[in-house]
Amino acid sequence: MKYIALLALSLFINQATYAQLSNTELDSLEIRKIYDMSLLNGKSYKWLDHLSNEIGGRLSGSVDAQRAVDYTKKELESLGLDKVWLQPVMVPKWVRGAKEFSYVESAPGSTRNINITALGGSVSTPEGGTKAQVIEVQGIEDLAHYGEAQIKGKIVFFNRPMRADLINTFEAYGGCVDQRYAGAAEAAKYGAVGVLVRSMNLRLDDFPHTGSMGYGDTPVNKRIPAAAVSTNDAEYLSGLLKIVKTTEVYMKINSSQLEDVKSYNVIGEITGSEFPNEYIIVGGHLDSWDLGDGAHDDGAGVVQSMEVLRLLKEIGYKPKRSIRVVLFMNEENGLRGGNEYAAVAKKNGENHIFALESDSGGFTPRGFSFQTEKSKFQQFLAWKPLFEPYLIHSFTIDHGGADIGPLENGNIVLAGLRPDSQRYFDYHHASNDTFEFVNKRELELGAASMTSLIYLVDKYGLE
Template identity: 70%
Template sequence: MKYSKLHLSIAVTCLALLCSFANIYAQQVNKEDSLTIRKIYDKALLNGKSYDWLDYLSNNIGGRLSGSLEAEKAVRYTEAELKKLGLDKVWLQPVMVPKWTRGVKEYAYIETAPGITSTTNICALGGSVPTPSGGLKAHVVEVQNFEDLAQLGREAIEGKIVFYNRPMQANLIRTFEAYGGCVNQRYAGAMEAAKYGAVGVVVRSMNLRNDDFPHTGSMSYGDTPADLRIPACAISTNGADYLSSALKLKPDLKFYFKQSCKTYPDVQSYNVIGEITGTTYPNRYMIVGGHLDSWDLGDGSHDDGAGCVQSMEVLRLFKEIGYKPKHSIRVVLFMNEENGLRGGRKYAEEARLKNEQHVFALESDAGGFTPRGFSFDTDKENFAQIESWKNLFEPYLIHSFTMGGSGADIGPLKDGSIVLAGLRPDSQRYFDYHHAENDTFDAVNKRELELGAATMASLVYLMDKYGTRNELKEIKK
């Protein structure tokens, strides 16, 4: 069949009109989304609730170590606050958690000669056994890694305290990479040192700043028999530098430390969950959350009180602007991320038992600092859709959308189809406070916290409105 010039002209005109209509529709949709996101930020910054919630959680309750009275108070407080929001459902999900207590404040000193000592700041690592009641004093061997242990061998280590002094790598711009590069000495250091007959472990704090705050964190003995487990503590970065320098001058110095921590049988706690039921897909779930537990040294404002109140604020903002989501949106405040991940695993386990279809999950567990963007654990097709929304975030200086990583508590939900995401704030100051005594309310900036909550709500709004690529394929079937 031959086409006349008139036919071709009509076809070209129609195509141009279709493209024009498509562009107009895209602009309208983009404008609608832009206006909704503007409303979200306005509400969060002018009438936000997250900072007040964090104030109470931090200053009226304090550090919320799993199994503690403070953790229980935090459960009851956040449950009550979620109920005040008028959500469709609020409930507690029971989960058994470990119970470990620090006991009286730890004490340590460096002895360079009999009677000549200098005190230094330490704290027990979470899960450590105590020292003998009179404390523990021994010679010290400094190492950088587990390979050093193997090279030194039992002859050089037996009967001594192993001092792990590998710092976070300061030239890594992404500070979580620096943390990941040295955290194994904290987590498995005692287990590895015990194999060579060490009697204790001192670990340099995971901190990029030089200060006097020791940073705690979880550790594991693996399958080490109970009678062979050795006490482990963290030393501040200033203390670690001093100890290392002293060892160079006095290799035969001794280190003394005393800690009275104790492990108890597991106790019952709860994940706190609130839900807005979806209007179109009530049986498809999107969740946003953080972990309600914290370490006990500070009040857990950055880690992870900030993530909890930001997640609560997402649902409050939807209620405030009158947005009715298509999917059921849940806020989940997970218990026991810090020393067991029991809450995250329990939530995923129950979701599978109930055959609940989770399509998206967002976690905030990197502090309440200025939001920079998100990281996503998903495939290229879903990531391409998400990247197409980047221009909507740029007016708020949110520029970083990257593949890889999400959050520890939502990780157990991974099934090959769910899109997982993590809020990524500016991380340069995060490890100044992480797991330390100075992780307190005064270290959180109100505006930064609220910007993070609005950023999270904006992403959840877009994910809810447009769905994931996997969902759309399923609907088309």
């Protein structure tokens, strides 16, 4: 009886104390609860363990992609959300086939194997493979310099590296990824029989990094095979070509493009208590490339986004606005999920005010980027001091994210979680993008940071 009386007195004192606190002090306490819950009782790492180690790589249209849909839907249903559903979307089905094989031949009988992987969407080589002399170029713009006379019948080797002097590694990636995406289509115009592209990776290692590529309007019978080569082997090949200009490369790719298949975006919602027709979404993409298990890209973003809704429920917060988690399908080679979600939202007349995406890996969070006008950005800057105790310092006006991009309508604010990016491209689209390279604490800090931002946007709305 004495214990109950003391507990009642404690609650009365706490309520009285809370009533005297400013909004900033209250928000600081709520955000502390969010971080505590994520770090002490989080589920994101457990979910990622299952996605990575029990399911694995989740290439669009694959059996494992569907298994990931089923698993995440079941987990969202277990959270007691107001709604959980699947949104159908047709996605491309590209199949890698048997492992690729390649070697460099500097003289008859003098060969060395090199590490390559087909780019996503590449056609296969002829049954016996493709073998030809190699010409090295530093980018698409270099092709015109050499012209058809020097390129026809050869394999074009695109060897422009990511710039190591750029602190923002995504900027470095953006500066050379065009050779991966469009290199084959452009080289084919000059009569090339294949392309090798230096992997989008800042360090030297033996992992080739795949990624999406396209042929544009190139006729099917004129399309040439395209593969990424590891950075170590790119360095070797470049050095060899300086000595033996007649060096040849053999490459064997076994991929095929099949008919589109049905897949799904996975969506869960906590319906708003005051403004149910105003929507806030948080998400990542459920699909991944097939070389690793997609732990950083983008298993981390998927589980962090799921954790946002769980954490809000765990701390007893009742959102004013409807908050959705959207696990998008087919970001890697088509963006079909993001486009479909935006199209359905527009058709239904849904008012989306804010969207937050996590698609930069599960590393230590550093801040957020906001795709918005300067006047709206000031509201987010005012919240920055609430994040500084957690070492979240970077609030910038920049790109929000690929999957949420189609929602852009001039009114919505798009945002992206921005972790430390220095290690991201060591793993991006490669076979070492696996669960063991995701740090549990870093992942949970990211989930808490996202939840805290969603909490503030929901509580105050956007000006």
